[in-house]
Amino acid sequence: MSLRVIVGAGAAARTAARLFADDGERVRIVTRSGGGPEHPLVERIALDAGDPADADRLARLAEGADTVFNCAITPYHTWPTTVPPLYRAILAAAERSGADYVMLGNVYGYGPVDGPLTEEHPLDATGPKGRVRARMWEEAAEAHAAGRVRATEVRAGQFLGAGVLSVFTLTVQAQVLAGRLALTPQELDTPHGYAATDDVARALVAVARDDRSWGRPWHAPAINASVREVAGRLAELAGAPEPRLATLSDRELATLALTDPLWGEVEETAHLSHRPFTLDASRIEKVFGTKASPLDDVLREAAGLKG
Secondary structure, eight states, X not given: OOEEEEEOOSHHHXXXXXXXXXXXXXXXXXXXXXXXXXXXTEEEEEOOTTOGGGHHHHHHHHTTOSEEEEOOXXXXXXXXXXXXXXXXXXXXXXXXXXXXXXXXXXXXXXXXXXXXXXXXXXXXXXXHHHHHHHHHHHHHXXXXXXXXXXXXXXXXXXXXXXXXXXXXXXXXXXXHXXXXXXXXXXXXXXXXXXXXXXXXHHHHHHHHTOGGGTTSEEEOOOEEEOHHHHHHHHHHHHTOOOOEEEEOOHHHHHHHHTTOGGGGGGGGGHHHHSSOBOBOOHHHHHHHOOOOOOHHHHHHHHHTOOX
């Protein structure tokens, strides 16, 4: 029986764990809290993968695994210092165990682009969070090229789905459903690449099971739409009033950053939200048949609406 070790328990990681378990595969999900989905084939382990004191235990937990999934993340504003030791520890555990290594990434590493973004675009991020995400993939790719591990990365756009934290869910979704004004750091009418968590989970499962995936990144299935379009569909499906939306000014963001460091970090990724930033995910659909879910279905699930 196959064993998949998943580090991290975000929405995509939890769904991937259930998909494997429902197919009869053993899953070991590793988080600081010991959380994760309840299933007879899912073993939930409490461990801090970023703590050097737990490095040997993490490696032991990966022994016998077919795949180690890195779905872990640290607080947003700490990425430049906290992501490298965490990701290196997970990569090292995969190498020591002989397992394949699948990273769940995002699109920060690309920096500003013109036109639809493909996996061939260079990783030329202009800010520290983007550069660290690019470097983590480059280190995994180097390990793959050296024959130490088989590695790949699934890069997702901004998450949509039940139980996820993203700019849209934090600043728009609840407000639209309640009929309140939604203030967001994003431009309202520029197209942007979104990713449904269930689609991302299916992409993680697909690349782990196919020898064609290794040594290159893959874009998760993408829904390209503007904030206004997504908010409008959400309101219509929920029977809520027409959305009232406004983009936060730089001054408003600076004021918010006085109480929460998250808001001080959004300037780095303004190219994702203040100019078109659409994703071409045709390669993963062509190779694995993994495609984006209809936006309406994703929003119904995210808001807990009946079909």
